[in-house]
Amino acid sequence: MPGNRPLYEQVMNMGHSAAWDQQWDKAIAAYGRAVQEFPDDPAAHNSLGLALLQARRLEDALKVYTRAHQLAPEDPIPLEKSADVLERLGRMKEAAQQYINVAEVYLSQRDLEKAIDNWERATHLTSGLAHIHQRLAMAYERTGQRQKSINQYLRLAFDFQSAQRTDIATQAVERALRIDPKNANALNTLQALKNGAPLSPDMLEDSEIDQEPKRQRGFEAAPDKGKATGEQVAAEASPLGPLGEAVENALAALAAYVFDTDMSETGILHAVQGIEYQRQGLVSEAVGAYERAIAAHMSHPALHFNLGVLQLELEHWKEAARHLELTTDDPPLAAGAMHGLSQIYNALGNPRAASFHLVQALRLVDIDMAASPEDADQLSEIYDKLTGGIDQADEQQLRNMNRRFLELLTGPEWKQRVTKTRRQLEEAITLQDPESLINIMPYINDHITEGLNLIDAYVRNGLFNLAMDQAHYMLESAPDYLPLHWRIGQILLERDNIQGAINKYNLVAKTYLVRGDKERATEILQEALKVAPMDTSLHQSLIEVLVEMEKWDQVLSQYVDLADAYYQLADTDSARATYQSAIQLAQRIDTPKDQIVHILHRMGDIDISRLDLRQAMRTYEQIRKLDPEDEQARRALVDLYYRLNDPISAIRELDELLRVYAKQHRANRIIQVLEEEVTRYPGDMALRSRLAAVYRQTGSVPKAVEQLDSLAELQLESGLHGDALVTIRRIISMNPDRLEDYQRLLQQLSG
Template sequence: MAGNQAAFQKAMNQGHSAAWDQDWRKAAEYYSQALEEFPENALALSSLGLAYFELADYERALECYQHAARVAPTDPIPQEKMARIYERMGRLKEAAEASLIAAELHLRGRDAERAIDNWVHVLSLYPEHLSTRQRLAAVYERLGRREEAVHEYIAVASLLQHSGDLTRALKSVEYAARLAPESQEARFALHTLRSNQVLPRPARPKGGTGPMRMASVKELESSAQSGEQDLQLDPVDETRQKALVQLAALLFEQAEEAEGEPASRRGLSALTRGAAGPLGGGNDRTRVILHLGQAIDSQTEGDLTQAAVELERAFELGLRTPAAAFDLGLLYRGRDDEKALRYLRESVKHPDYTLGASLLLAQIYAGRGQWNEAAASYMRALAMADAEMVPPEQADELRQMYEPMIDALGSDTDQASLQSICKTIASQLQRADWRTFLRMARQNLPPQPPGSPLTPVSEMLLESHSGTVVELIGRVRELAAREMTRSAMEEAYFALQLAPAYLPVHIEIAELLLREGRMEEAVRKFMIVADLYNARGESARAVRILQRVLEVAPMNLNVRERLIELLVAQEKTDEALKQCMELAENYYRLADLDKSRQTYLEALKVAQQSKNNRAWGVEILSRVADIDMQRLNFRQALRIFEQIRTIQPDNQATRMQIIQLQFRLGQPAAAIGEADSYINLLESSGRRGEAIEFLNLVIKEGNDNLDLRRRLADLYAREGRVDEAVSQLDTVADAYAGQGKMLEAINILEMIVALKPKNVEDYRQALMELRRQSLRR
């Protein structure tokens, strides 16, 4: 049954718009809607595949491109995309097969260059792929690229020689020598073979290091899982694997950017020199990549000491990611525990690494006999693991249940009890089937009455006041809801006596202070709680506390700055940017334009890490330009608008601002050039009508430039709107005549006559009159 074409096209356009802004989640939603109308549309399938690829959902991206390849079997693009996805998944054999199919499809479509690109890509994965070398040599020869053909024929000879086929190896080299008799490489290879010496093996072309290292990481994962029946890992190994995959993925990003950075990225980076992603920038970026690649190689080969050295060098050069910090902590554990602790305390703050890092911290503390710290870290690891066993909306509440236990462990003096707790939790979590074990443990907990809070599985391990404290918090909230604030405060302080370091009690006290109108004390209490949560590695809760403070004190700039720091550290880039924008706006409201502008530029650095960097870049730069305009710093505003134009070349408002500023600054030639650039852009996409409207608007805004009118007349003429073209040229001719520029006026009148308007005779007479006047002069 045919779908709705209008709905399909609308969804595709919305998807393309979201993709242009790099909002890939929205793009995926729109493309999915389009496929509901036409499930076999190849473009929609490929577009959805791209969106999933950008979201790092490689399984679903692969499914989309496989479907697209079945729908359009002669299109090489889905095969090329499948090859890139297979590389990201460490499946090099499938990647090479897809690239080979793409190469043959390109060749059938008479696109030899794209076919060559795919063959070279195969060789970057498998440099000794004989049939690809042979195919490449033949195509190079057919294209007349003799030097490259000779190189491939010699590579073929090397592979044949190493496989023991000396006769065919010699024939291949002799053919290369006949093909290019002047080739030194061919003569040397021929001499080598005839002297019974060994040809060097073919080298790997550039571009294969990322896929090869990802494959090594995946192979390491497979070997770690090979002995497990259900293919599971313990939390530390699972986190290690996640870190290695993320580190290997950075090598792909470097390779892709090296192939050609988009103009949008260049537009942003022009104002944020020195700001960079996790790899740093410039020479440091190259060194980071070098050390990172060597670290992955060493780790997958089992040389953990060298891996630590290389990764630490990359970290010191700017590779400040949670994945790198965790991996360093793991590598240094047992070798240099002080370094391990430093890196693990950094990584434990990131939710993806809290569980694994907490276990490693606990193991190190236990090895040093620091049983209070070990037990607290083990309990925090159990809290994170237990929270995975419940629905997401209940996870935060369950983690809070563990806090009084964690606090109690910090001051417990019973060393035997602490050691017992460490041993028990270690036995529960340091195992491949830890999820299965915890699910069973949770199922075996006593049934709870409906509406009662969750019970931590740790309740089976130790007795504490946690149940009493939780009940007291419920009582505090009940009294506060009944406006009995003083009584609620008394209950809260009683709860503090039982668990003085239990942070949810401090939060309740801060809320009560707000109810009493003691804003400054409440904010101070909230800030202390947020700092403690962050110090304990629970930065997500610290963020929620700071967000609560801003609900009641939105103009507190210090709180907002602290919130931005935490969001950036958690890699919640878009949320951090929203707070950056609000902070800059607050400075703007306070008439501190310098601080507002500085905050926007700092936000621009953060924006480079966002998937929506184009949209954020335009919004931030627009605010910066607005400030510069208010301060009458037109030259600086012009530079900012030019940056926006680089990111969004079809933004009409930006083009208008640039042209007006260039005229205002006495740069008419630059203004005309800008107008020409935009008109060419519009015309190349079939939007001549918009170009006409744009030029009319520029002239209407007070930029009555004769060159602009001539361009407008040319557009009208090519659009078949002769009367309007003549009207513009008539104005230009009168202006030239009034300025005494007779030759220019004559030229314009000749153009009008060539258009053959209805009153062409009037213009012929005017032309004759001007020529006579010109001769008299």
Template sequence: MNDTERRYREAMSQGHSAAWDMNWEAAAEYYRRALEYKPDDFQALTNLALAYYEMGRYQEALSVYAKAAKQNPQDPIPWEKLALIHQRRGEIQAAARAALQAAEAHARQGDIHKAIENWMRVIRLDPENLQAHARLALVYERTKRLNDGVQEHLALAALLQARGKAQQALQAVEHALKLIPNHPDALQARALLMRGRPLPKPRRPKGGTAPLRMARIREMEQQEESDTLPVTPTQDAIAEARRRALTALAELLFATVEEEDTDTTAARRPSIEALLRGLPTNPNARKAHRARVLLLLGQGVDFQTQGKYDQAAAELERVHKAGLHHPALAFDLGWLYATLERPKKALRYLQEAVLHPDYALASHLLLGRLYRQEDRLHEAAQEYLAALQQADATTLKDKQQRQAMIQLYEPVAQALSQEENEARLEQFMDSVEHLLSTPDWQKKVQDARAQLPPPPPGAPPMPLAEVLFQAESGQVIEAFSRILRLREQRSLHAAMEEAHLALIHAPTYLPLHTLIGDLLEEMGRTSQAVEKYAMVGGTYAVRGEGERAVEHFRRALRLAPMDLDMRLALIDTLVAQERIEEALAEYIALAETYYRLAEIRLAFQTYEEALRLSQRLPQGGNSWQMQILRRLADLAEQALDWRRALRYYEQIRSLAPEDLESRWQVIRLHLRLGQKSQAVILLDDTLKLARQHLQEAEILHLVEQIANDFPEAPELRLTLGRLYAAAGEKERAVEILDAAGEAFLANGDRQKAIRAIKAILALDPPQAADYRRALQALSEEPD
């Protein structure tokens, strides 16, 4: 093996390991490295494309899958993925062409089921695709799905007639009648053709509307852009967020269609059930509720793409009331109600959306406009400032510089809150509007930052707000610097006095409150520091600055880890920001706190909430679900609630069928519940798997341990005896099987006792004659 091949294999192996851990960013990096050694390698191309796909980087996935398809057009997988990505982007014809290629590739490989799946995808996208209907008609006929074959031949007839090929249409109908003579639909079609009447064209099958919705969203965006900016393809901050929200809502519908359409992609996105709150516990009621939400959501998106904003808002509000609390839905409703000039409702939904980073800037901007319309100028100015801060933060790549610059917005906020000159407030808001309400807003913000004087060495970058509003903030910043110097000199009391003096001039400057919290902590006044951090975190949360709220709640929890209210506030903030994995870690910490406090019911409840939240992660958050389910199962076992524990372990088995630990536990729980037959069936199945992973001695030890723990289940000893016999330990096997036979006789189970003796005789023991006599005596006993 040469050096290039070795490096290629090493990169591919590392990529596979990262993909197995669902670390798609790392996987993509390794697969890119593999392609440096073999630029056109098909396997590396498809793996890299999959990594991009899983990360939602669809444009890059599209490009790489297209290259893979060109490299090996006979492989159906790249074509299938191209079809899915084009669907997701609303590119209907391109999706149909790729799905057609995938179907043909599957058919060439003899996988008719997958071929049919892809031809069906084609006609969902393009119901009048003649080639797909023709291929389905042929395949259904050959596989004896005659009724389906008839319907496809009738679809062909309608399409051929519409193309002016009446004779060929009649031949298709006649062929349908050969498949099923006197089929009523075929007879009716023939009668219509004879009278020269048009045949009904094929309808779009179930599941075809989601890609069409995406296509309509794209058309709506293009129309809006062409109406306002014929040259520039970008959008202003609000239009950009609206497009993102509407696409996210269509994605929810799209993911549901994929879930129903094929198993290959369903697990990669959270189902809509994972996002719904307050679902009924009854399975049928859950299904009905889910169907209603999907119907309302689809109608809301459709109305919006048609410009029917009143109807769209009404349908989407019903979705929100039905329990779908999603930041895209909240922003879309806020935008709709702001557009419809219904400020009270708009404010309500925008205040929910502002917590999510994807919608924070646009939500602040819309909130500012709404407050301004109501002459609530100080509140409006604060929202405009928050929008500017969000935009300004995008200009700095260095995280530390960004955080330092954001802190300097606080004195400006303080100055705005005290500004009595309404004209100055209006001027500031006009400046922000001018900056952010045009399609080239990002370039404008970058240009504005480029015009600022460079900061002195070691100083943070100046905020744009300083230019747009000449705030009297220098005094506060100077005081802040003096406090930091005193702190560095360990003059903590003097620093605290200086901080309290500064608060007189800037009572709402939050970085100053944070610094006071730090001083309190360093002075050993822990409870006061916790209170201060909690107050600052809560204020940031109300302002919609989730990242900084999280930072302060965590500071407080570091000092007071048992503070339950604080941890709940942190969880709520993390969930609002879609930082699901961090929220799950906090849920687990909260549940452990409840456990330590002997609040077992609340521990169960918290773990269950975490389990529901984990379903919002890609792949359903399998590793998180496994961790949470194990903790739930352990709690249930401690509570001696065997049925509940069994339910949790069965869920673990469904997520990881080859997990031996959960299998042994399920066997034990079946036995505790007296379900011997289920335990034995699972034990036999588990032994097949265990032989692939464990040594023979380990397997014997595990089975013997279970048999000893449950002597009331002699069926286990039959299995154990066979295992010892297979291991060549005949004496031990006979001893165990003899004990099993005695137990069966004591239980009055003659047939199983006979089975035990027959198993002993198969080993040809020295006492075979005695066992034969016992067998004969048992066999002669009347049933």
């Protein structure tokens, strides 16, 4: 059976809190409970494994990580952690094999860099891994890390000489010399092999191993896959923006591709050269190598991306665009490709195309940082609106926008700026005219963005006077920027100046109406009603706008909300009149029956509260006609008929309701309703007779006798001796307690 999801989330959060405080016993208990709730959940196992590892319960951690790997074999994390545990336990050979297994998972995911890391860890733990040294040598060779590749080939030479395979050792050294024919260590090793001299690992190490730089020509290494926020994002982001991050993704993807491809292919050799040249910052040489790879019929998105970026650096605009266009559908490269294309079209004097590609780059980056699919969908809507505004703007406005966005996507903190600016864009698009950039883009600048952030910070800290001062200061330079007016309304609310806030919202809504933007006026009035749901003037203004727009379903909803507001304000006359208007509209637009019934019930409540019983009766009869099985309406009618001294109609209505219950096989409800009605109207003989019959049918003889006894008393008090005799005979037929008493009573009444 599926587990309890809320409980699972609760204990997982408890585990995270305990882990944060390094209270590992508590974390283990919480994560263990999560595993019990969902035994097949990999995340819970991974968290439990980490807590056990930190608590130094290594054997237990190993078992948990092993299970986590079984649940998610494509996830390298459990394997990697179990290898770490094995290493701590001193089981080096097993740990080495596990690191090799981890490398295979990363390799299947085209993450050659992490595969290399795990191969290296395996070789450090145990000797005799010739096949891993060989794979490392090939991986380094194909990713342009020449010295590391040579060192691995020389290490292979040592291992094969130790295994009495001098011939293979010699081949390994010769492979190293093909990489660098003048490498001193390789030449000395080859000479030693020819002379039959033993090799030593110490003589194979190069004192000046080429440490591959993490950054070349301003490009930073791309961050690990996954989401990061705040300072971590800023620290990891490439200062060259999406383009810089995509360069590292492309280099890694191309390296992984060539690693899996036969090195005898000419195109692969050229691609390897291109990677090496690009890492060294030799732009022209890298372009030549990549073009030779393409001429040799090699095709890969990362190859075209790298070539496009290098052509962009050389200002070969058209060639750069041609190659980058081929990579816009590749997820790891798409944002960078759009960023690069925007720079190209900006340089070519095509601001509209540049704007389109810039917005797409922003969209891809922002959605990638979204916390959930729902957030991603909302972001897509925002950028769809922004894209739609590009066609409406003139070229000067687009140039201003491009300049702003290109600045936005540059520098180490560009990801943080994207988030902040997008929030302002979202607000501006929501509050301004989304079909035109004319009213939006002048305000998308650091001055406005930081000012809005400052207002928000003041509000969060309860400094409402400072927030209001800042807002008014900003209005001097941006008097028609509606997000500012919106914030002033929010500040007034925080200061409990409800009427002032409503006036401000009304002002914003009227501004939209003057502009002819009824959609935005509607949205503002709806937001204002969330703040002041009892303000009937806001409801009326909104209804007027919606009627003009002929949005009848929304008009109906607002009629109901307005009537509810009147009712809560004790203005029952206005409430009922508004409900009546809602009914008339509902009948005209063919509203579903259940909505009409819902409104009629509210009207019935008002009629009863006003003691207008006959009008209430007509209202509930109307409901019964629409829905014969409406229990609430029939119960109300039973009560109304009694109150109007019409017990015959009341019993008739009750019998119809009991038939509904019988049709629905709700025997308990029949008894419950009859008991309630008898309690409410104890002198009604028809009610007691029906309740007694139901008790007898359900085998509750004592209760049936009790009701018949009371019925007989009522009949005698009313002078209905014949009816009383019939009732007493019914009691005797059930063989009740005190049978003799009932028999004597029957004789007395009959005599």
